[in-house]
Amino acid sequence: QAQRVESGGGSVQAGGSLTLSCKNSRGSFDFDNFDMGWYRQAPGHDCELVSTLSGDGTTFYVDSVKGRFTMSLDIAKSTITLQMNSLKPEDTAVYYCAPATFNPRQYSDYDVSFACNLGQQGTQVTVSS
DSSP: OOOOEEEEEEEETTTEEEEEEEETTTTOGGGGGEEEEEEEEEETTEEEEEEETTSSSSSETTTTTTTTTEEEEEEETTEEEEEEEEEEGGGGGEEEEEEESOOOGGGGSSOGGEEEEESSSOOEEEEEO
């Protein structure tokens, strides 16, 4: 059984919005050691980091989504969300949530392919022009 379950994907037109959710199938997240990220993988492309959220509330977004995406944590629901606005066709991908225990500002120095290969289903986001 995959440890995390993503949901909320769908098909929208460019400019539309979607809210992705990630829940821990084994219970609540470990909020004392909380460093999580959203990742995505488009067909024919490598897995890439989208955003991170640390236990102290610090967020990081890659340039391509900055100002359009917002990552947050609902502690009561033990759910990580990714609010995606002003979607573009290039946002089309399967999205995954996974640990992000590296310095996100140096993410290009890390191999994040693990995040898209943890056996999680992910959630498909398709944006049409």
